[in-house]
Amino acid sequence: MGADLQTHQRQIADILSAWGMPARNAARTAEVMAWTDLHGVDSHGISMLTVYDRHVKAGRLRMAAEPRVIAEGPVHALVDGDGGLGHPAARLGMEQAIAKAAAAGIGMAAVRNSAHFGACGYYANMAAEAGMIGLVTTSASLVQVAPAGGAEARLGTDPLAFAAPGEPGRPFLLDMATTTVAAGRIRNKENEGLPCPPGWLLTKDGQPSTDPAEARARGGYLTSLGGSLEGSSYKGYGLSAMVNILSACLAGSTLITDPQHLKKPQGMDIGHFFLAINPAVFRPADDFRADVAAFCDALRGTRPATPGQPVMVAGDPERAHAERRRREGIPVAPGLLEKLRTLAAESGAPWHLGAPA
Amino acid sequence: MGADLQTHQRQIADILSAWGMPARNAARTAEVMAWTDLHGVDSHGISMLTVYDRHVKAGRLRMAAEPRVIAEGPVHALVDGDGGLGHPAARLGMEQAIAKAAAAGIGMAAVRNSAHFGACGYYANMAAEAGMIGLVTTSASLVQVAPAGGAEARLGTDPLAFAAPGEPGRPFLLDMATTTVAAGRIRNKENEGLPCPPGWLLTKDGQPSTDPAEARARGGYLTSLGGSLEGSSYKGYGLSAMVNILSACLAGSTLITDPQHLKKPQGMDIGHFFLAINPAVFRPADDFRADVAAFCDALRGTRPATPGQPVMVAGDPERAHAERRRREGIPVAPGLLEKLRTLAAESGAPWHLGAPA
Numbered sequence: 032m033g034a035d036l037q038t039h040q041r042q043i044a045d046i047l048s049a050w051g052m053p054a055r056n057a058a059r060t061a062e063v064m065a066w067t068d069l070h071g072v073d074s075h076g077i078s079m080l081t082v083y084d085r086h087v088k089a090g091r092l093r094m095a096a097e098p099r100v101i102a103e104g105p106v107h108a109l110v111d112g113d114g115g116l117g118h119p120a121a122r123l124g125m126e127q128a129i130a131k132a133a134a135a136g137i138g139m140a141a142v143r144n145s146a147h148f149g150a151c152g153y154y155a156n157m158a159a160e161a162g163m164i165g166l167v168t169t170s171a172s173l174v175q176v177a178p179a180g181g182a183e184a185r186l187g188t189d190p191l192a193f194a195a196p197g198e199p200g201r202p203f204l205l206d207m208a209t210t211t212v213a214a215g216r217i218r219n220k221e222n223e224g225l226p227c228p229p230g231w232l233l234t235k236d237g238q239p240s241t242d243p244a245e246a247r248a249r250g251g252y253l254t255s256l257g258g259s260l261e262g263s264s265y266k267g268y269g270l271s272a273m274v275n276i277l278s279a280c281l282a283g284s285t286l287i288t289d290p291q292h293l294k295k296p297q298g299m300d301i302g303h304f305f306l307a308i309n310p311a312v313f314r315p316a317d318d319f320r321a322d323v324a325a326f327c328d329a330l331r332g333t334r335p336a337t338p339g340q341p342v343m344v345a346g347d348p349e350r351a352h353a354e355r356r357r358r359e360g361i362p363v364a365p366g367l368l369e370k371l372r373t374l375a376a377e378s379g380a381p382w383h384l385g386a387p388a
Numbered sequence: 389m390g391a392d393l394q395t396h397q398r399q400i401a402d403i404l405s406a407w408g409m410p411a412r413n414a415a416r417t418a419e420v421m422a423w424t425d426l427h428g429v430d431s432h433g434i435s436m437l438t439v440y441d442r443h444v445k446a447g448r449l450r451m452a453a454e455p456r457v458i459a460e461g462p463v464h465a466l467v468d469g470d471g472g473l474g475h476p477a478a479r480l481g482m483e484q485a486i487a488k489a490a491a492a493g494i495g496m497a498a499v500r501n502s503a504h505f506g507a508c509g510y511y512a513n514m515a516a517e518a519g520m521i522g523l524v525t526t527s528a529s530l531v532q533v534a535p536a537g538g539a540e541a542r543l544g545t546d547p548l549a550f551a552a553p554g555e556p557g558r559p560f561l562l563d564m565a566t567t568t569v570a571a572g573r574i575r576n577k578e579n580e581g582l583p584c585p586p587g588w589l590l591t592k593d594g595q596p597s598t599d600p601a602e603a604r605a606r607g608g609y610l611t612s613l614g615g616s617l618e619g620s621s622y623k624g625y626g627l628s629a630m631v632n633i634l635s636a637c638l639a640g641s642t643l644i645t646d647p648q649h650l651k652k653p654q655g656m657d658i659g660h661f662f663l664a665i666n667p668a669v670f671r672p673a674d675d676f677r678a679d680v681a682a683f684c685d686a687l688r689g690t691r692p693a694t695p696g697q698p699v700m701v702a703g704d705p706e707r708a709h710a711e712r713r714r715r716e717g718i719p720v721a722p723g724l725l726e727k728l729r730t731l732a733a734e735s736g737a738p739w740h741l742g743a744p745a
Binding site (some may be wrong): 036056102103105106107109135136137140141146164177178179180181182185193195203205207210211225228229230233236237238256257258259262264266267269270272273275276277279280282283284288289307310312313314318319322323325326327329330333334335336337340341342343344345385 | 459461462464466492493494497498515521534535536537538539540542548550552560562564568571585586587589593594595598612613615616618619620622623624625626627629630632633634636637638640641645646665667669670671675676679680683684686689690691692693697698699700701702739
């Protein structure tokens with residue numbers, strides 16, 4: 032029902048290469064994007080090529096970019112993304128943070144002059160695979176969220192990811208937007224002709240709405256996690272601000288509230304932040320992992336509210352997707368597949384994914 | 389309408405001293421608790437003395453405790469709380485993190501063998517006052533939250549705080565439980581005979597409820613931020629797990645899911661985590677502060693959904709409380725005042741707060 036992981040990844044790499052991305056960066060980016068699709072996060076994998084295509088055509092993404100460390104010390108690195116797609120810059124950032132944490136106990140990297148880097152979870156998971164805690168945040172390009180109590184878009188979906196190694200191959204891996212839901216889930220409701228649950232949306236006057244067309248067509252906003260003032264949306268709003276402070280203010284990237292946001296000559300100037308903590312400085316690494324594993328197992332063992340629907344831990348649903356897709360291939364919906372085929376043909380990239388079923 | 393800050397603080401210190409806390413620790417603890425009341429966080433200041441009193445009487449808090457650093461390196465410190473109240477151990481932890489960040493760029497402390505430390509925000513604010521980003525988490529004693537999709541309490545309110553210096557005297561300061569609301573707000577609804585908004589509560593079978601008596605009297609649970617599966621409560625649940633991993637797993641404190649939770653001979657064994665980041669390693673500190681200040685001001689400038697109710701930034705509501713209470717004194721409700729007077733008399737502490745109005 033879809034290509035195998037290797038073919039899927041090669042398709043992505045070939046399109047990126049055809050756009051002028053150096054081979055190593057294309058391979059490293061395709062690896063992130065294919066991992067994301069494998070784990071069921073369809074919003075942040077191959078589907079993003081249609082968005083990147085628009086940025087490339089608009090001259091907003093330097094495909095020839097070579098991200099590099101422009102300043103560093105024993106516990107930090109400052110990375111310049113060179114105006115390119117965020118994935119290579121983000122991998123470099125987390126690699127730096129991990130290397131420094133391995134030597135010093137903790138390490139961090141701030142990245143500026145970057146762009147969309149896909150799913151935060153990939154980079155947090157890099158830390159967990161190295162036996163460390165990982166924390167990742169990124170600023171956003173799209174302004175679509177009103178601060179709690181506001182009637183004007185000021186923020187993005189402003190995601191964060193946190194990972195910790197536990198049972199081998201089963202890290203704790205939280206990857207979340209700080210909004211109640213992403214725009215894609217609202218679009219899905221609209222496509223099905225269904226109302227949204229209360230708390231997902233605001234009208235352009237900042238009033239609650241359940242009409243999925245509100246945000247897209249009538250100038251409304253997404254809500255911060257919590258959904259309403261009574262549901263403590265000031266907490267999701269606060270987390271969103273935290274994400275911007277870490278991602279943009281530390282690196283010196285353009286703030287989403289800056290009138291120059293997305294208008295600077297060098298590119299999109301999105302910022303990211305990466306933190307790695309080596310638990311072995313506090314206690315034997317195996318004891319730490321055993322505690323994380325026991326904690327996750329205790330949570331999984333909670334009596335479920337709906338019989339037969341076990342309680343899961345962050346990372347479990349994505350691992351279930353990955354297991355199935357490793358067996359069955361990675362599905363790409365027919366409409367998207369057709370768009371990607373057009374896009375490959377336009378760029379002169381070879382086509383590997385076959386025809387829509 | 390209440391004592392001035394100094395008198396309020398002296399009352400707290402005198403009761404702690406009467407319980408056997410060494411003078412310096414009593415002063416340092418009273419400073420945290422009085423700051424908390426000054427900033428309007430009434431749930432975590434002097435009112436907690438009635439809870440601590442029960443722990444002292446039950447032999448669960450070593451008032452003579454002297455927290456100390458038991459292991460350290462250039463970027464980390466491991467603190468043992470010695471089975472005492474958490475405030476002195478937490479201040480020591482954040483002091484260590486800040487000192488290390490000042491020298492190395494980033495610093496962290498894990499605290500074990502501790503207890504309730506009051507409001508997370510106090511310690512995060514210490515970092516902001518030192519010109520740094522602060523992140524603080526703590527594990528909890530009370531098991532009262534069901535994981536998303538669960539029908540069994542497994543977690544606590546599991547708070548986190550994040551601070552960043554911006555305009556002098558006006559840091560960004562987020563201090564939040566990872567639950568939708570705290571138990572106190574549900575109790576308030578019950579006292580007023582009002583239902584809770586949807587999303588605050590679950591029945592003992594994990595079903596949504598708006599009856600405020602549900603959690604207290606009938607074995608129900610608090611919800612994680614998001615409130616329901618449709619409201620993305622798995623995100624609040626994930627943040628709550630993150631808080632426990634940082635607070636308990638790094639320090640090696642007893643996990644809230646451990647059958648030995650609160651049963652260990654040495655005390656409550658709550659864990660905390662403190663992180664300080666020196667922005668000056670990435671860019672001039674003043675540029676960082678100016679960006680944080682501009683960002684906060686842009687958020688405050690958002691058109692409000694309700695005219696006359698300006699959009700605020702994390703830390704603003706608490707600063708407004710502090711300004712008023714510096715002028716008018718710190719109010720203590722009559723019922724609480726009476727309990728505190730009894731408690732002071734029992735312990736032999738002098739009484740400074742006067743009689744109920």
